[in-house]
Amino acid sequence: MESWFDDVGAPAKTLDFLTDSSFPLSPDYLAEHANSADNGQNVAARAEPPTVLDLGTGNGSALFSLRLEGGYNGRMLGVDYSSQSIELARRLGRQYLNITSATTSSSSAESAPDESNTKPRNITFETLDLIHDDPVSQPWWPTAGGFDLVLDKGTFDAISLSSSTVHDPASNTVRRVCELYPDKVARMVRPGGFLLITSCNWTEDEVIRWFTLPGLEQPGSGRLEVYGRIKYPVFEFGGQKGQGVASVCFRRLDET
Numbered sequence: 001m002e003s004w005f006d007d008v009g010a011p012a013k014t015l016d017f018l019t020d021s022s023f024p025l026s027p028d029y030l031a032e033h034a035n036s037a038d039n040g041q042n043v044a045a046r047a048e049p050p051t052v053l054d055l056g057t058g059n060g061s062a063l064f065s066l067r068l069e070g071g072y073n074g075r076m077l078g079v080d081y082s083s084q085s086i087e088l089a090r091r092l093g094r095q096y097l098n099i100t101s102a103t104t105s106s107s108s109a110e111s112a113p114d115e116s117n118t119k120p121r122n123i124t125f126e127t128l129d130l131i132h133d134d135p136v137s138q139p140w141w142p143t144a145g146g147f148d149l150v151l152d153k154g155t156f157d158a159i160s161l162s163s164s165t166v167h168d169p170a171s172n173t174v175r176r177v178c179e180l181y182p183d184k185v186a187r188m189v190r191p192g193g194f195l196l197i198t199s200c201n202w203t204e205d206e207v208i209r210w211f212t213l214p215g216l217e218q219p220g221s222g223r224l225e226v227y228g229r230i231k232y233p234v235f236e237f238g239g240q241k242g243q244g245v246a247s248v249c250f251r252r253l254d255e256t
Helices: 010-019 027-032 061-068 083-106 155-160 177-188 204-211
Strands: 052-055 076-080 123-127 147-153 165-168 173-176 189-199 223-230 234-237 240-243 246-253
Touching: 010 061, 010 147, 010 189, 010 223, 010 246, 052 061, 052 177, 061 076, 061 083, 061 123, 076 083, 083 123, 147 155, 147 177, 155 177, 155 189, 165 177, 173 177, 177 189, 177 204, 189 204, 189 223, 204 223, 204 246
Parallel strands: 052 076, 052 147, 076 123, 147 189
Antiparallel strands: 165 173, 189 246, 223 246, 234 240
16 A cells, blocks of 8 residues: 555655665665775774664565665664564565575576575564663664664654653653654664654654754764755645655764
8 A cells, every 4th residue: 555655756765865875874885985994974884784773664665675676785673563564574574585585596697696685684573662662672682782774754753643641751751752752763873873764744844853852962862963855846835835755864973
């Protein structure tokens, strides 16, 4: 089933953004700077490909696209509060694995594709409540202290619509769950890593304000700055112009 994100081409535009040769985690960029001590983006030459976390992964399509079409071949993890979605994503992952394995085995040795770029290996899916669960305590939490790339396509939108409140021990106050979400997500990004948020409920400026609030600068969360934006078709209504979808990429600065 298609969504408003698909109607404006958000999945394709997101893939184009993340695979562009100027994006510091894209396969082309990393290949070009493989021998650099520092590539100018505070993402040093790495022995391992970048790790990816997909929040509210649903059926896992974003991760499959990054692996099979985008060439990202590092560890990927999709999380969702729905156990049914996680089971579906796992089934689809096994299907993709079987298809790509069969394709590889039927090809000649000379023309066989590089399995690291085609087989969706190292893609896992886990159930996680982004508000009430602590990701750091999960067995899959990276020893590096976060993921190189964190994706959110509509998860913040869904949480923003909730009227639920929780107790915030940091301020000893009751707050809406959406107020706690930006800080929790920022903590999932390793220093120097990237967070890509796509929203159809908030404008670009509103997304930026949510994720660069001074309150995010808590111990362990670092600070997010705007790295880039994805442009969509502009519509006009009531004399006002705007985009129906906003995609903003943030970069987490090292803690000082």
